[in-house]
Amino acid sequence: MALLEVNGLTIYFHTRNGLVKAVDDVSFAVDAGETLAIVGESGSGKSVTCYSLLDLLPKPPAVIEAGTALFDGEDLLTCHPARMREIRGSDIAVIFQDPMTSLNPFISIGEQLIEPLIYHQNKTQRKDRKTARKMAIDLLDEVGIINPEARFDCYPHEFSGGMRQRVMIAMALINQPGLLICDEPTTALDVTIQAQILELIKKLQKTRDVAVIFISHDLGVVAGIADKVMVMCDGTVREAGDTAQIFYHSENDYTKKLLAAIPEGAKVQPNRAEKHKPLVEVSHLKTYFSDSSKASDGKQFIKAVDDVSLNIQRGEILGLVGESGSGKSTLGRSILQLAPTTSGTVIFDGTVLGDLSPKQLVPWRRRMQMIFQDPYASLNPRMTVYETLSEPLLYHGLANSNTIDQQVRQLMDDVGLAHSQMRKYPHEFSGGQRQRIAIGRAIATRPELIIADEPVSALDVTIQAQILDLILALVERHNLTMLFISHDLSVVRYISDRVMVMNKGVIVESAETETLWANPQQEYTRQLLKAIPLADPKQERMRIGNI
Amino acid sequence: MVADNLQQQEECGTSLWQDAWVKLSKNYLALFGLGILCLLTVVSLLTPWIAPYGYEEQNLLLGATGPSLDHWLGTDIFGRDMLTRIMYGGRVSLTVGFIATAVALLIGVLWGAIAGFVGGRTDAVMMRIVDIMYALPFMIFIVLLMVVFGRNILLLFLAIGAVEWLTMARIVRSQVMALRKQEFVEAAHSLGLSEWTIIRRHIIPNTLGPVIVYTTLTIPSVMLLEAFLSFLGLGIQPPQSSWGLLINYGVETMEEYPWLLIFPGIALSLTLFALNFLGDGLRDALDPRTAKD
């Protein structure tokens, strides 16, 4: 008998626009000790499904219309709240997505760890403080926290993201649950940390014989650890089966679309870089920020960009890759003179940008633009699409009241938006559409250089593929030069001619894309490349290693 | 694709303001507040023409009487009609409310906007001043001012406004600072737009929301302060009257003629109620978090 058996689960939400079906007739089963991956894009209902099992959904907006969820024979959906509290944390545990917000900042991690032991609903299983503390410290050690004895009384803000996630894992496993639900546990982590956490979960699952439901939007992440996969879209199950079947032999259109959308392999388009004079020359650029957070006696600086020199050739797409805090965004902004540089020069088409006053810089700004990461935050919420797109054209005198209409329409065609949407506001569009508007604004002034700062990181993988292709098409059509910044190596490989790896403000390595992939010279690059999750179960299992 | 486009009608978008209005119109308490505010403003403007009796019209033979058909809200010890006095009192209270709020608005918005936009040392100094003033016993200073310089209604406006601008400055500053970090403002910079254009087209429209909310919430705060001062005898002076003053008179004779206290009290409380509900409703309606999706 399966440990967890869900049948016909249907959940509605009361929204401003009426009743919305979030989960539609979903059924699945998980056996003891096995890992089920639930994969889907945003809005697929994967998280809602799992939260409903533990009654973690806010009940007024959410309504569980139908279905049963038998855990060890007991229906979770109809059990008494007191019984549910017994099950939570002891029989079924959860690890959440964002380690930065999922731990109580006011209570020490040690205290949060031993809570499930001390306040266990089943009074016979309650431990006293001393025993609980010992168990917690042992478990902290097991999940890889160094010096657990000393760290026991520390607060969450004293740990890094990866460390906090380890603490969360410890907190979930402390009562030896039979089922562990992981809700996108690695999405908010850097790729190298992600790899470590995946390894940890895999290891713990084996040693503690825990069933795992692993929710993710990333097929690559689950390829290595899942036994079975369930693909969801718009609240329904599109396909379910064991891993090999889903990845290698899928017949389902949606699954195939998902798999196809994952950027894989080398860039297809030819390298259009012109070999002679570079468009952008950066020399010994330093951007330091003063550090006001710590009680600093001397001058504490955050060296966001620490002595970087690079060239961007005309016509090329240069990829800039790094983890969070590497300084890649700051570098992009520094080149564009949007961040105050401390020293060094940026030369654009022969002119030193730093020498120009803000007023003199205006005609140069026309020639270099930026695409930002967050498609909502990068558009003025009170301006229509028309106003956003026409603003640069009118301001720089590239259009007058006669031609503006036609030019805006042309821009919308360029980025694939219907003219009828012209008078709408950003909040009425989806994330992908908003990014198209942002791209439209960036190319409006016919720039020569575009710096794209994580332009697809906030998008679902299928939309991501569309936007990447759009960018490639525009680069070719308008003869653009691009600096493409991202933390996602696969995306960078798909789109860049040349790649630079950045870490802690310094360029670690730089080479043609395929050369870098085939033959990374630096250890850091090797680590990064090794950590990329591939949507290929066989390879992933080899990578994570035999436990 | 292009042919399709030509045939399609342009669809109208709903702006965030329209969104907010829809939300507000569903909030009955807020609408009630708005209604009361409008009613009050109209009545106050028209008072000299629609008040049933003259303001100073005494009827010493009548003396203080309870509510009756002739005098809906009764009369005071000089036989003056209470309804009339409350209407005139409301006129003054409301005027003080609006003008002092305008003063607070002007100073607060300018202060906060400059501090928020310029940033750096200027901001640090300006906000330090705000912090210090926040900590001072302002009530005490106002009392002092009123005593020292006499009970001048102009001074009253300035004094009250000078107390209330602090909160407005803080709110505007935090909003402006948050906006400056927003990517669409960065995008505007990268497009080469001038500082003034950015302020005009991007910062101001996005700051209006909180400003409107807190202006609406400042008015009752100001009215309360004026009533407080008038009650102590330090605000509006006779022959003018405000609700605070009326309440003061009412307290003196409340044992024998409780309605002299109760009716002005209801007038004041009801107005404050209405304005606070309106302000709350506006805050909920204009909250950008719920407007997103």
Next chain:
Amino acid sequence: MLRFALNRLLQAIPVLLIVISATFLLVHSAPGGPFSADKAVPPEVIKALEAQYNLDQPLWQQYVSYLGDVLRGDFGPSFKYSGRTVNELIAAGLPATAELALYAMLVALVIGISAGVVAAMRPNSMQDYLPMSAAMLGICMPSFLLGPLLVLVFGIHLEWLPVSGWGDIPGDKIMPSITLGTGYAAYIARLSRGGMLEVLSQDYIRTARAKGLSERSIIFKHALRGGLIPVVAFLGPAFAGLLGGSFVVETIFQIPGLGRFYVQAAFNRDYTMILGMTIFFATLIIFFNLLSDMLAIWLNPKLRQQAGGNN
């Protein structure tokens, strides 16, 4: 923590100096001296009195000598109550006002926080609407309205409670405390409801729930600490408000406290009284603000460590 406190105290000194100077200038620029109100006093006597109180000296001299006195803790003699010093009068009025403020603050905190937490536990239900409507009422009914109404109902009609005095008749402290505290209770109720709702929507509360903790534990152990932050931030301004509010309450209930003295001093142009009490109040408020700031920092582990230096 200690360094932080010392730092703030040092910052408070220039503020106090500004307060003293501003008040001094303000008071002395008032038209008419302290004795001009008494019309029956002949001019020679006024001159003599002015000489006695040093009012015939140039302004800056008066300022310097006053400053010197203040630093020694001497606020000088009262102008109106001849033979008594300001210090004496402050000492006489302080106990009543201090008690009143304390009780009012207790009323405000206990009622306010309970109402707010209860409302936040079940938002948009009756459990929420009732306390919050009552809170709105409390905000819209100022103390000078509530006080007399309470006196009318409970003092005069029902005759349950005494209507004046402080400490003379048992029970005479009830109505003044409630009158003064209600407005603040209402405000604190709204603040704590808002703070609790904000915290209850945080991820870490979901984590606590997923661990199987009881609702009680979630509310009191996990949510309260973060949810009360807005209340703690409000403590400073609340204290300042309570002092100001005491003017009205003490007047209505005939309480011999500092508030009433202050209002009378203002009307009487009792210079030294006004100066002394203003400085006294300002000092209290600054000190209280410091305490509440320190409390706010202490409650937040991250800020606590930053303030306390490196571990």
